[in-house]
Every structure is written in C-alpha cells, then in structure tokens.
Amino acid sequence: MTISDVKNIVSAEIICGEEHINKEVTTAFGSDMMSDVLAFAKDQCVLITGLCNPQVIRTAEMLDMICVCFVRGKRPDEDMIALAKERGIVLMATEERMFATCGKLYEKGVRGGESK
Amino acid sequence: MSMTMKLHYDVSGDDFTRAGEASGKVKAKLRQLGIDPTAVRRVAIALYEGEINLVIHAGGGEIDVEISPEEITMVLTDQGPGIADVEKAMTEGFSTASENIRSLGFGAGMGLPNMKKYTDQMKIDTKLGEGTTIYMTVKL
Ligand SMILES: Nc1ncnc2c1ncn2[C@@H]1O[C@H](COP(=O)(O)OP(=O)(O)O)[C@@H](O)[C@H]1O
Numbered sequence: 595m596t597i598s599d600v601k602n603i604v605s606a607e608i609i610c611g612e613e614h615i616n617k618e619v620t621t622a623f624g625s626d627m628m629s630d631v632l633a634f635a636k637d638q639c640v641l642i643t644g645l646c647n648p649q650v651i652r653t654a655e656m657l658d659m660i661c662v663c664f665v666r667g668k669r670p671d672e673d674m675i676a677l678a679k680e681r682g683i684v685l686m687a688t689e690e691r692m693f694a695t696c697g698k699l700y701e702k703g704v705r706g707g708e709s710k
Numbered sequence: 711m712s713m714t715m716k717l718h719y720d721v722s723g724d725d726f727t728r729a730g731e732a733s734g735k736v737k738a739k740l741r742q743l744g745i746d747p748t749a750v751r752r753v754a755i756a757l758y759e760g761e762i763n764l765v766i767h768a769g770g771g772e773i774d775v776e777i778s779p780e781e782i783t784m785v786l787t788d789q790g791p792g793i794a795d796v797e798k799a800m801t802e803g804f805s806t807a808s809e810n811i812r813s814l815g816f817g818a819g820m821g822l823p824n825m826k827k828y829t830d831q832m833k834i835d836t837k838l839g840e841g842t843t844i845y846m847t848v849k850l
C-alpha cells in the first residue's frame with residue numbers, strides 16, 4: 595500500500611509531505627519511546643507514536659523512515675513540521691489510539707518487519 | 711577530497727529540542743559522500759544516542775567525527791558528572807534519567823547498549839566530577 599492508503603485506513607489527516615504520499619509502505623513500528631524505536635526498528639517505513647516533540651522527527655530521520663503517524667490527536671508544532679519538510683518525511687495525525695491504529699494497519703497487511 | 715575528513719560540532723546542553731542536529735548533519739554529509747547506507751544508518755543511530763546523552767546527562771559537550779576510506783570514528787566529549795559504574799550503565803534498561811526525560815521519549819536505558827550494538831568498537835573514558843569521553847568506530 596501507499597502512505598495515502600495508510601492515511602485512509604487510520605482516518606488520518608496529512609499535515610505535511612503531500613507530495614510524497616504515493617510512496618510504498620510495507621512495514622511500521624509503533625512506540626512512544628524513541629530509544630526503543632532506535633533499538634529495535636529496522637527498515638520500517640512508518641513510525642506510529644503518541645509522542646510529539648522534535649526528537650520524533652529526528653528518530654525517523656536517523657532510521658530513514660518516510661512517514662510519521664501521530665496518534666491520540668497529537669499535533670506537531672511548526673518547528674517539527676519544518677524539520678519534517680526539510681527531510682521529506684510525511685506527517686499525519688489521527689484521533690485513534692495506538693492499539694487501534696496498529697490493528698487497522700495490521701489487518702490491511704502492514705507488518706512489523708524485521709527487528710534488529 | 712583529502713583522505714580523511716574531520717567534522718566538529720558543539721552540542722548545547724540546555725536545548726533538548728535541538729539535540730540531534732549534529733547527528734543529522736553528519737548523516738547528511740555521509741550520504742552526500744556516497745557511503746554505504748547501512749554504515750550511514752549505524753553511525754547516525756549511535757551518534758544520535760550519544761548526542762542525546764550529552765544533552766540529558768552531561769549538560770552538553772562536543773562531537774568530533776573523522777571519515778576515512780576505512781572507517782568512521784566518533785568522539786563525544788563532555789565535562790559532565792561522569793559515569794559512576796560503566797558496566798552498570800551499559801546494561802540494557804539501566805537509566806538514571808528523570809521522569810521528565812522519559813516523558814520526552816528517552817531514558818529507557820537503551821542508549822549506551824544501542825551505541826555498542828551499532829558500532830564495531832566503543833570505549834568509554836570517564837571520571838566522576840570531571841566528565842566522559844566516548845570513542846566509537848564503524849568500519850567501512
Ligand atoms: N555522557 C554521560 N555523562 C554522564 N552520565 C552518562 C552519560 N551517558 C550516559 N550516562 C549514564 O548512563 C546511563 C545509561 O545511559 P543510556 O544507556 O544512554 O540510557 P538513558 O540515556 O536512557 O538513561 C544514564 O542514565 C546515565 O546515568
């Protein structure tokens with residue numbers, strides 16, 4: 595599926611990076627702890643998180659992730675959006691919680707991918 | 711290009727939102743040099759964890775990176791409190807980070823273990839009350 599499909603499946607709103615929404619998504623990683631993402635994620639495309647600070651964008655950047663989906667209605671601020679735009683990372687936000695967001699994507703075939 | 715390239719960054723200790731800026735710049739530079747993406751990512755993750763530690767545990771510090779055709783070396787230096795028990799600090803899950811740091815997404819005690827995991831060599835020199843220097847190498 596594409597980032598655009600992810601947006602539809604989890605009823606999210608695209609915040610920035612509209613021009614990249616046709617990129618392919620196969621895997622995702624969900625966590626509010628960036629250290630865990632850095633420790634366990636490998637080649638995942640989408641970061642699903644309820645944490646909302648610039649380190650989320652940095653973490654996605656270090657791992658070459660192409661999209662961050664904020665859950666629980668969290669909204670990134672202007673600085674975070676600027677960071678994401680510079681790096682070509684798509685930001686989206688949904689009112690759904692973490693469990694439901696991951697579950698809906700899993701149901702449609704997104705997987706956790708390889709760890710380590 | 712000369713055979714080795716040196717990069718230097720000062721990391722401010724009082725702005726968590728900017729932590730990771732240096733690591734991001736190093737990553738962009740390595741990419742631009744056409745270095746193997748897996749090596750770039752290993753450097754980026756290890757350096758980023760180290761940079762975060764400079765900010766949350768040491769009140770800031772300095773980062774020096776040297777890029778040669780054979781390897782990338784990273785040196786992180788600070789004049790922070792030092793690490794009392796290095797072996798303990800290297801244990802997955804060990805952290806002295808405050809609840810506030812945890813609420814920012816760090817302080818899971820995975821930083822130093824991650825740095826070791828993603829690099830080929832890692833060495834910690836530390837003295838209580840004087841500071842810490844961490845050396846890391848990723849072979850190309
Ligand atoms: N540069 C440093 N200066 C002082 N103490 C440090 C430094 N880096 C790490 N530490 C100590 O080692 C512990 C473990 O570090 P780390 O594995 O990165 O976990 P975390 O940062 O999540 O606490 C920290 O909680 C801290 O007590």
Ligand SMILES: [Mg+2]
Nearest residue numbers: 759763821822
């Ligand atoms: Mg740490």
